[in-house]
Each structure stands twice: as structure tokens, then as C-alpha cells.
Amino acid sequence: MPGVRVEKLCTDPELYIIRVDDDQIKYFEAAWYIPEGITYNSYILKLDNAVVLFDTTKAEYTDIFLEALRGIVDPKEITHIIVHHTEPDHSGALPKILEENGYRAQVIGTAFARNLLQGFYGEKVVENFKVVKDGEELKIGGKTFRFITVPWLHWPDTMITYVVEDKLIFSCDAGGGYSIPETIDDSDEEVVRRYLPYVAKYIVTVIGHYHKYIVQNINKLKNLGIVEEARMILPGHGLAWCKNPKRIFEYYESVGAGVPEKDKVLVIYDSMYGFVERRIEIVLDELKKLGKKPVVYRFTDKEAPAVSDILGEIPSAEALVIGASTYEAEIHPRIRYTLYEIVDKANYEKPVLIVGAFGWGGVAGRKIETIITRSKFDHVATVESKGYPSREDEEKLREAVRKLVEWIG
Ligand SMILES: Cc1cc2nc3c(=O)[nH]c(=O)nc-3n(C[C@H](O)[C@H](O)[C@H](O)COP(=O)(O)O)c2cc1C
Ligand SMILES: [Fe+2]
Ligand SMILES: [Fe+2]
Known part of the structure; x- marks a missing residue:
């Protein structure tokens, strides 16, 4: 069984990562050989009168995920679940989590995401679904959540969340990479150096077909000014970026644009x-x-x-x-x-x-x-x-x- 790592990323606001380290997988999407494994990252943000869950994990790891989740919060207390992208490596555990939650939480995502979730898991999962549009803001637990669509990064359903007051970007597939890094975040340069080639491999194999949208979407986020000011970039796979957040999007841009290494x-x-x-x-x-x-x-x-x-x-x-x-x-x-x-x-x-x-x-x-x-x-x-x-x-x-x-x- 894969391990699950839970760590507090910051205390103000109270933010946790739940990282499932999948060392069992051999072929991502049944196609891409990854002996290095992959992680599925999900995040919990505890606010005044609100507990927000950002994405979940793969269906087969639902039980270990729930056990880790219960260590941080009673699943019944989750008030909002943000679904950035419905590919089942992030949404697979959603039906079971909602069941444990007693269907109290509002599920938030794009109209496309709603449609896909209904197709994958049925009507019950989308009964309490809030559709958000590009640039829309919602007040949750006293904070401003801005949702920005990043179509084709990786699917047409995909968006990111920016928590305005805390300058946090939750980016799901964008900013992700393969392998199971030893650390949770980018504080150790040696870990980052070893990790980046797996990011390139992830970008090309998973998002490569749409690589022109990588540059387009990152430009969109840059133009909104949020990449420059972000305190953390928190992807759905691999390292969380806390020390130098914009570095991961810059790396994505260079891979998307095919910037060569000399010689x-x-x-x-x-x-x-x-x-x-x-x-x-x-x-x-x-x-x-x-x-x-x-x-x-x-x-x-x-x-x-x-x-x-x-x-x-x-x-x-x-x-x-x-x-x-x-x-x-x-x-x-x-x-x-x-x-x-x-x-x-x-x-x-x-x-x-x-x-x-x-x-x-x-x-x-x-x-x-x-x-x-x-x-x-x-x-x-x-x-x-x-x-x-x-x-x-x-x-x-x-x-x-x-x-x-x-x-x-
Ligand atoms: C199974 C097999 C099929 C081949 N089919 C062709 C062919 O259709 N046309 C051709 O000109 N040569 C064909 N060849 C010959 C090879 O293309 C040729 O020997 C070439 O130099 C092989 O280079 P290599 O030793 O680096 O693989 C075939 C060889 C093998 C083993
Ligand atoms: Fe994906
Ligand atoms: Fe993913």
C-alpha cells in the first residue's frame, strides 16, 4: 500500500497537505511507464466556520486517504470541496468522501466539471454542486476564493483557485510532476534538482498534446498578477512550492515552449x-x-x-x-x-x-x-x-x- 503523508504547510491560515505516495503504479493513464511513482496531493484549509478540501485522490486509495483525513478533521465538518479537475486521479475518492460527509459539503467546480462528475459518479455527487465561472469569486470562511479557468491544463474542465488574502494558488495538474519527492516542499535544492526532469516527463506525457495551452494559461495567470505575488503554489502532484513558488510555473513555460539546453x-x-x-x-x-x-x-x-x-x-x-x-x-x-x-x-x-x-x-x-x-x-x-x-x-x-x-x- 502506498504511504500517506500529512503535513501542516502553514498555521495562518491553517493549511494541510494530504499526499498519497503511489509507489504501486507502473503505467500512468495505463500508458506512461513511471517506475519513479507519482503522488496525489490534496489540501485542507481550516477557516472560521469553514473547512475546505481541495481535490481528493485515486479511488483505490480512498480508505487510506480517509484515515489520514480523519487525523486532521472530521469529514462531516468539511463545508466545501473544490474540484479543480475531474480526472479520477484527483476525483476518484469523491463519492465516498461525500458519503462520509453526509453530503453536507458544497462541491465547487466549472460547468464542465459538473458534467463530467455526473457522468463518472452519478447524480448524487452533483446534487449540491456550485458552478463557478472564470474569474468568479466566492466568500468562504471570511476569505475570497477566486476561480480561474485554465482550459486544457489538463482537461477542458480545469480551473485553479486563488485564495486572495493569503496569496495561495491551488493548481492541481498545473505545476505537477512525476516521482515521489523525499520532501513535501521545494526547500531542499537537491530534491528540486532531482525532481525537475520528472516534471518535464509529466508535462510532455500528460499535457504535451495541449502544450500550447501551457504557455497560454500561464501567461493568463501572470497577467492577473497572481504568479508574481503567490506565497505558495500547491499542485496536485509532486512538490508543493513554498520557497520559490513562481519557479515551477517558469519551468512549465520553458518546457511548454521547448526552450533548449545548449548543445x-x-x-x-x-x-x-x-x-x-x-x-x-x-x-x-x-x-x-x-x-x-x-x-x-x-x-x-x-x-x-x-x-x-x-x-x-x-x-x-x-x-x-x-x-x-x-x-x-x-x-x-x-x-x-x-x-x-x-x-x-x-x-x-x-x-x-x-x-x-x-x-x-x-x-x-x-x-x-x-x-x-x-x-x-x-x-x-x-x-x-x-x-x-x-x-x-x-x-x-x-x-x-x-x-x-x-x-x-
Ligand atoms: C524482420 C525484418 C524485416 C525486414 N524488412 C525489410 C523490408 O521490408 N525492406 C528492406 O529493405 N529491408 C528489410 N529488412 C532488412 C533491414 O532493414 C536491414 O537489414 C537493415 O540494415 C537493418 O538494420 P539494423 O541491423 O540496424 O536493424 C528487414 C529485416 C528484418 C529482420
Ligand atoms: Fe489530469
Ligand atoms: Fe492529475
């Missing part, structure tokens, strides 16, 4: 018997000669990296090299799937060099070229040839690498 070139390839690999060795040699720092992921008969890890590397790459063999008149299946996910989840304006090897009729290179040309990526060159690379092939590969590096500028 990082991501090289992804398959090789069944070593022919693509020989070509990639030439590419790597030339890249290094030109001062680049390649990061390599390869599919061979001995290893198969997780596509989720590859996706997480893309926003910070300056350029991509994709190597593939032709397999039954197609792109090798591993690269076929990886590429499908890349153009869906991590579709950025970055230069791409394609390297192919075939036995009797090259198909992979051309097919990859078609996919890349139709995406936001810039196609720099395709170098595809038969069997073991000849001297001439080698020269073409080196020249293509030089062209790629020139393209990066």
Missing part, C-alpha cells in the same frame, strides 16, 4: 543487427567533433527504453536525430510507435536528421520524412542506404550532421 542533441534509434547502429556511431562522432552533447536512446535486442522517458527529453533538445531500419516495408515498430507519440505529445519546432538502413528497399527513411514534414519539426536531411555504410554513405552522414548543426545555429 543537447537527442538521438533515438533502433538497430536489430547493428547496421543502423554503425551509422549512428558516425553521427555521434561528428556531433561530438562539433561540440554537441548527444543524449542517446536505443532500441536493440538487449534494451528498450521507455517512450515516456524519451518524450521527457524532447523539449530541452536543440535537435533530434532519428535512426531506423526498414521492417516489413515499414518503419521499425519501436521507432514507429515512438515517432507517433513524439509528433502527438512533443511536437516542437526543432530540426531533425533522419538516418535509415535497409536490406532490399528503403522505406523507413521516407516514411519518417513524411511524418516529420507534416509536423512542426523541421526536416533537415534524410540519409538512407543499404546494409553496411560505405565510405560514401559515411561522408553523406557527416555532411548531414554538419547541416543539422548549422541549422541549430
